[in-house]
Amino acid sequence: MIDDLRRLDVRAWSLAGLAFCVLMMGVALVLEHVVGLEPCPLCILQRVAVLAAAAVFLVAALHNPVGRLGAVLYGLLSLGAVGGGIAVAGRHLWLQSLPADQVPTCGPGLDYMMEILPWQQVLSQVLSGSGECAEVGIRVLGLSLPGWTLVGFLILALAPLGLLLAANRPRRGYHWSG
Template sequence: MMTRLRQLSVRQWSLAGLAFCALMMGVALGLEHIAGLAPCPLCIFQRVAVLSAAAVFLVAAIHNPAGRLGAAAYGALSLAAVIGGIGVAWRHLWLQSLPPEQVPSCGPGLDYMMDVLPLRDVLSMVLSGSGECAEIDFLLAGISLPGWTLIGFVVLALAPLGLLFAALREGPREPRGAVVAKQD
């Protein structure tokens, strides 16, 4: 199994990461539109992290870079998006763990904040949390949605790490059809 994982190409790692991002977004949209669970601002930021990673994986899969630099660049960019998602999910879980008297009060909605505030202020307010982000609306096996999202991001991190390991393994590729002279 490990030998097979070591042999995966940049495109294969990218497609695996993209497929897992699609799965995560499918679950999120299903919970929103089928189960009726409205996303809070931190949930939306987690979705942005998933979509950011998906965008990097898509470009990497299409580009399928030759050599170490491209694989490393795509691995680093997608890992940055995943780490951002891990941070937001962790913050969300922390807010849910607070006693009710320590939960921040609910602020204005994300749409309103995006309309009237600079992006830096919106990010600061959302990450400081609000009462709606501390509510636990759904549990599966005793784990809240941000907990499952955190688990999803940890699993998703395998794809960028695979890209980075592929970068370590990859050497520069010869163009297709090139004749390589053997040296003695």
Template sequence: MTVRHWSLAGLAFCALMMAVALALQYVAGLEPCPLCIFQRIAVIATALVLLIAAIHNPRGWGGGVYGLLGLATVGSGIALASRHVWLQSLPADQVPSCGPGLGYMMDVLPLWDVLLRVLSSSGECAAVEGIWLGVTLPQWTLVGFLVLALVPIALIARGFVNARRSGRRD
């Protein structure tokens, strides 16, 4: 498979993840918490990397570069979803306090401070609001990111194989 094929497959999976997230919000009425919003940003960032990779469709090691960029964005999503799953697994007396709303923080704080506050004290993210087949939504999102990580890993592996082939003298 070419870089374009892998990237389009990953892009389709990102679209599926976002479609589910938006359906849960606008059809099922589940409001996203701050960690959910940051996970959506990670999906969108991954989609942008994969879109550019699909358009560019590089040969040789170029696909590996897109793979590394995609792995960085997917890795951030894995970290965010893992944090969310961890928060939901805490006993009620150990859940961090809820901070101000995300909209307010975005209005008055620099982006880095907002990110640090959400990651350190998002008690509202500990509430379990959706379970499907016995698995919480953040757990499903984590599984989605782990599946999505296969695309950048494949791009990196393809880049290494192509680099070895071009470096070989027959």
């Protein structure tokens, strides 16, 4: 099976990652617009991470570099975006695990902060969390939505790792014995 995965090229791994990003965003948009769940600031940051990974996967799929450098570059860039999503989802889960008396108070809305504060301060305040980020709206099979998002990011991490695997694939015309 590893040999089969090793044969996949940059385009195949990128399209798989892009498709999973589309799936993750589709679920998020259905939960927002059909179910009526309003995303908190940390949910929005997780969406940004998905969109950043999707952008890297799209460019990688269109470019489809044959050299190792391109595959490594796209693998590392997409892994950075996915890693950021994992960190934010983990932070979100941590906030949800806090006892009620330790949950940060609700602050101003993200739109308001974006209008009056520099982006560095907005990011700092969003990552510190707020009461709305600590609320557990619904659970599916025992996991809250940030828990499922973390699972999604962990699955999505397979695509950048696949890109790095593709970078180590032997070039055509060469024989690789390992």
